[in-house]
Structure formats: structure tokens, C-alpha cells
Amino acid sequence: MAQTTRQPADQSSIVTVDGTGILVNGKPFAVRGAAGEGPLDELAALGATTVRLYGGDPGPMLDAAQKAGLKVIAGLWVGQPRQGANYADPAFAARQLAELQSIVEKYRRHPALLMWGIGNEVEVDLADDSPVWPVLEQAAAMVRRVDPDHPTLAVLAETGTDKVRKLIARAPSLEALGLNSYGDALYSVTDRARAQGWRGPIIVTELGALGQWQAAHAPWGAPFEPSSTQKAIQLRRYLEALGDTGAIVFLWGQKQEVTPSWHSLLLPGGAWTEGAEAMAEAWGGRTPGGNHAPRIVSLRVADDASAPFASWPEGGEGAFALEALDPDGDPIEVRWSVMAESASRGIGGDAEAVPPAFPAAVRLAGPTGARIAGLPPGHYRVFVEILDTRGAAATANMPFEVR
Numbered sequence: 001m002a003q004t005t006r007q008p009a010d011q012s013s014i015v016t017v018d019g020t021g022i023l024v025n026g027k028p029f030a031v032r033g034a035a036g037e038g039p040l041d042e043l044a045a046l047g048a049t050t051v052r053l054y055g056g057d058p059g060p061m062l063d064a065a066q067k068a069g070l071k072v073i074a075g076l077w078v079g080q081p082r083q084g085a086n087y088a089d090p091a092f093a094a095r096q097l098a099e100l101q102s103i104v105e106k107y108r109r110h111p112a113l114l115m116w117g118i119g120n121e122v123e124v125d126l127a128d129d130s131p132v133w134p135v136l137e138q139a140a141a142m143v144r145r146v147d148p149d150h151p152t153l154a155v156l157a158e159t160g161t162d163k164v165r166k167l168i169a170r171a172p173s174l175e176a177l178g179l180n181s182y183g184d185a186l187y188s189v190t191d192r193a194r195a196q197g198w199r200g201p202i203i204v205t206e207l208g209a210l211g212q213w214q215a216a217h218a219p220w221g222a223p224f225e226p227s228s229t230q231k232a233i234q235l236r237r238y239l240e241a242l243g244d245t246g247a248i249v250f251l252w253g254q255k256q257e258v259t260p261s262w263h264s265l266l267l268p269g270g271a272w273t274e275g276a277e278a279m280a281e282a283w284g285g286r287t288p289g290g291n292h293a294p295r296i297v298s299l300r301v302a303d304d305a306s307a308p309f310a311s312w313p314e315g316g317e318g319a320f321a322l323e324a325l326d327p328d329g330d331p332i333e334v335r336w337s338v339m340a341e342s343a344s345r346g347i348g349g350d351a352e353a354v355p356p357a358f359p360a361a362v363r364l365a366g367p368t369g370a371r372i373a374g375l376p377p378g379h380y381r382v383f384v385e386i387l388d389t390r391g392a393a394a395t396a397n398m399p400f401e402v403r
Contacts, residue, residue, distance in 0.1 A: 012109040013071075014149045017175045020201050022151070022246075024071070024114070031114070031203050031246030032283055033070065036253035037061060038266050040068035043252055046276055047283025052205060052248045054120055057103070062112045071114035073153065073178075073205070073248070074107065076100045076143070078119035078135060082347060087131045093138075101142055108147035115150050116143050117178060117205065121157040124348040129163075133170035140173035151175040155205045157348060158185065164196035178205035180250075183214045186238040190245050203246030209234035209275075212258045218309045218399045220379050222341050225262050227296040227396035232274035239282040249279060256354045258342055259381065261395040267385065271393035293392035294332055297323035299384060301398075302369060310382075310400035317363070317373035318400055320382055324367075330388040336365040338372055341379035341399060375402045 013024050022029045033050035034043055040051060040061075051070050053061055055077025065072045079085025079096060086092050107113060118139045123129040140152040154171065155178035156163050167174060177198050181189040190202055209231035215223035226234070239247060254264040261267075265275045274293040280286055287293075301307040302319035310318045326332050338361045344352040358380070363371040372382055379401050386394040 011111040012113065012149065013111060015114055015151055017151050017200055020199070022115075022176070022201055029071070029114075030244070031073075031201075031248070033247075034249045034252035034265065034279070035206055036251045036265075038252040039270070040064050040070055042272065042276075042288060044068045044070050045285055046280040046287065047285025048279065050114060050246075050248065051252070052117060054117075058107055059110075062107060062110045066110070066112040070112065072110075072112050073115055073117045073203075074103075074113055075117045075120065076103060076139060078122050078132075078139060080122050080124070080348070081131065082125045083350070087135055093135065097138060097142060100139055101146060104143055104146045108150065113150055115153050115176060116147070117153050117155055118143070118174070120155045120205075121180060121348045123163060124157045129166070133166055136167070137171035137173055140171060140175075144173050144175075151201075153178045153203065153205075155180060159189065159192045159196060162196065164193050164198050168197050176201040176203060178203050180204070180206035182206070182208045182211035183234075185214075187241050190242070201246065203248060204242060205246075205248050206250040207235075207238060207242075207247060208250050208263055209238070212262060216308070218379075218401075220341070220399075220401060222309070222379060222381070222399035223258060224308060224399070225259055225397055227299065228261070228273040228275065228293070228394045229296045229396075232278045232293075235275050235278040236281065239278065249275065256342075256352050257346065257349060258352075259339075259383070259397060260354065261383070261397065267387075267393050267395070271387055271391055273393055273395060276392075288391055291330075291388070291390045291392050292327040294324055294326045294330075294386040294388055294394040296384075296386065296394045296396045297325065299396040299398055309398060311403060312400075313403045314377050316402075317371055318382075319369065319371050320384075320398065321369045322367070322384055322396075324386050324394065326388050328388070328390075330390060332367070333387045334365075334367045335385040335387070336362045336370040337383045337385075338362055338375070339381055339383065341381060372400070377402045 033048035035052040052073040054075040058074040153176040302321040340355040383397040
């Protein structure tokens with residue numbers, strides 16, 4: 001039975017939990033959208049209703065979301081023990097809670113606010129995760145006291161074998177469950193959370209085609225990244241499988257994580273990839289101008305179509321072949337580049353340094369291939385970006401080594 005809700009006296013919304021669903025001013029609300037800070041008008045046009053933020057001052061994005069007609073999961077950043085947060089220090093814990101409360105007090109009546117996302121994968125990479133559950137509970141209890149009109153949500157990295165069960169037992173003030181999940185784990189993530197006892201709303205707060213930790217890799221440890229075309233194929237399947245479960249795709253923007261393109265739905269210049277089409281198809285929206293992104297049929301080693309990576313001796317060269325097309329027949333521009341394999345491997349999305357680039361190594365580059373030479377021994381990737389003339393793009397890369 002739906003909860004009785006009062007109508008707000010100002011422009012803010014009253015958001016409540018109704019069984020496994022979310023109500024905004026008493027009406028069912030479908031949570032679908034993306035995490036990140038890319039163009040919100042374009043995101044809304046895809047059929048999204050929601051943008052997820054991670055922390056900091058949400059004010060500018062709340063204002064932008066309101067103009068775009070979107071709601072916001074406003075992140076309350078909870079310090080992660082793996083990054084030095086010390087919850088055995090009462091002064092640190094009290095200071096953090098006070099900072100979070102000031103954010104809640106400032107923005108609790110913003111009309112674009114949907115709910116408060118408390119923490120992001122705070123439990124990751126800990127031998128003993130017991131300190132984090134009381135922290136999440138304290139933050140959730142504070143939010144419910146200060147802002148009873150917007151639900152509390154905690155974000156975990158997948159369900160684990162007992163994470164959800166621990167959250168239920170030790171953080172009862174949390175009203176919605178956020179789970180970051182990737183690849184084929186998405187087919188079962190909702191059922192696995194329910195099996196651990198969660199009865200309220202579930203939102204997949206990050207989803208993507210494949211996590212780098214799930215990928216096969218080269219002998220030197222470089223994970224194989226799917227092309228943007230391959231990612232979009234998987235994204236279509238996962239969005240369909242999730243059905244009515246809340247779905248937040250990662251990332252509406254661009255960031256370096258293993259590569260500059262692994263989780264990025266956008267290029268640095270703002271061009272969008274085929275993943276945006278998958279979102280529009282699932283949500284009844286439309287890409288800008290009804291455009292379709294270029295497709296990559298294959299990026300391969302020129303003389304060995306089945307090789308998953310390339311390898312050649314110092315002083316030699318490698319050749320790569322590309323097959324790509326644009327479904328609308330738009331002219332395309334093909335850009336080749338080479339970067340060192342990332343030596344910075346963050347945990348749980350932690351910041352990574354962008355690897356150095358080697359523009360002089362790209363030789364005889366064209367729309368169907370490129371040759372790479374002049375590199376010292378080491379591990380690298382060759383990247384290709386394909387751009388049409390209407391703001392869409394495709395990406396792919398392949399690891400290689402110079403022996």
C-alpha cells in the first residue's frame with residue numbers, strides 16, 4: 001500500500017519508498033539514467049530521468065538537472081578506509097558527519113533532489129569491513145532526521161556473499177540499496193540482493209558492459225577492452241534484463257580508468273558513443289538529431305586476424321587493420337594514437353594518472369589501418385577513434401608489446 005504523502009509547500013518534491021518502488025509526490029518514479037557530469041539535456045533526451053553524483057557540492061548539478069527535467073541522486077561522500085579515512089578517530093568521524101549534514105541542510109528542499117546516495121563502495125578492499133557499517137548508519141540516521149522527505153541509499157560494490165545482509169543488520173536507517181555491477185553479473189544482481197534479505201528498492205547505481213577485473217588479459221596483465229560497438233551490444237542486453245530495476249549507466253562523461261575509453265560514454269570533446277543509442281532504445285528516447293554512432297566491425301593485427309594482441313622486437317614495426325562503418329552513411333574521420341599501458345591501477349574507481357602518449361610512433365595511418373614503429377621495449381596500446389560529422393563516435397584499442 002502506497003504511503004500517504006503531503007504535498008510540499010515549496011517547489012521541492014516529497015520522495016518516498018513504496019515497497020520495492022520509489023514515489024515522487026505520490027506517483028511512481030522510474031529511476032533510469034547515468035552517473036557523471038556530461039551534458040544533461042542530451043542525457044534527458046535519451047529518456048533518462050535521473051543523474052547520479054558521488055560527492056562534493058551538488059548545487060550546480062542540481063540546478064542544471066532541474067533545467068533539464070532530471071532528478072538527482074546526490075552523493076554524500078563517505079571517506080574510504082583504504083584511502084586513509086580513520087573511523088577509530090572520533091574527531092574525524094564527527095567532522096565528516098557535520099560536513100555531510102551541512103550539505104543535506106543546504107539542499108534538502110531543492111526541487112531536483114531525488115535521494116541521498118551515502119558513500120560509494122566504502123567497504124572495498126578491506127580485510128575487515130566491520131567499521132564501515134556503523135558509519136553508513138550514522139550518516140543515514142542523520143539524513144532521515146534532517147531531511148525526512150528524501151530517501152537514504154547506500155552504494156555497495158556488488159552483493160558479495162553477505163554484504164547486503166550486513167547492511168540490513170547494521171544500517172537499518174537505509175531505505176534503498178545501490179549496487180555497482182558490471183558484465184554478466186547484471187543478469188542476477190537483483191535476485192542475489194533479494195536472496196540476502198533486501199526487501200526495499202534496488203538501484204544498480206553503476207552498470208557497464210564489462211569491468212576491467214572481469215576481462216581476459218594479455219600475458220603482461222593488460223586487460224582486453226571491448227570496442228564501443230561491443231559494449232553497446234552488451235548494454236542493450238543488460239538494460240533489457242534489468243527490467244524495472246533502477247538502472248544508472250556508468251559513465252556519462254570521460255575518465256581515465258585503465259584506458260581513457262573503458263567506462264567513458266563520451267569522448268573528451270563531447271562526442272557520444274553507441275552506448276547512448278542503447279540507452280535511448282531502452283528508455284524510449286532519442287539521440288541528438290536521431291543520429292547513429294559509427295560501428296567498429298574489427299580492429300585486429302594486420303597479419304594475424306585471430307591474435308588478441310601484437311608483439312614485435314625492438315626496431316621492428318606492427319601493423320593494425322581496421323574495419324568500420326557509419327550506419328547513416330555519414331563521412332567519418334579516423335584518429336590513431338599510441339599510449340603506454342597504464343601503470344596506475346586504481347581500486348574501486350580511484351583516480352589514475354593518464355599514461356604518456358607517443359604520437360610519433362603512428363606511421364602511415366589511414367581509414368583502414370596504421371603502422372606503429374620507433375618505440376623502445378615496453379607495453380603499449382594502439383587506440384582508434386572514429387568520428388562522424390554529427391557528434392557521434394566509436395572507440396577501440398588493442399594492447400601490444402615491443403620486446
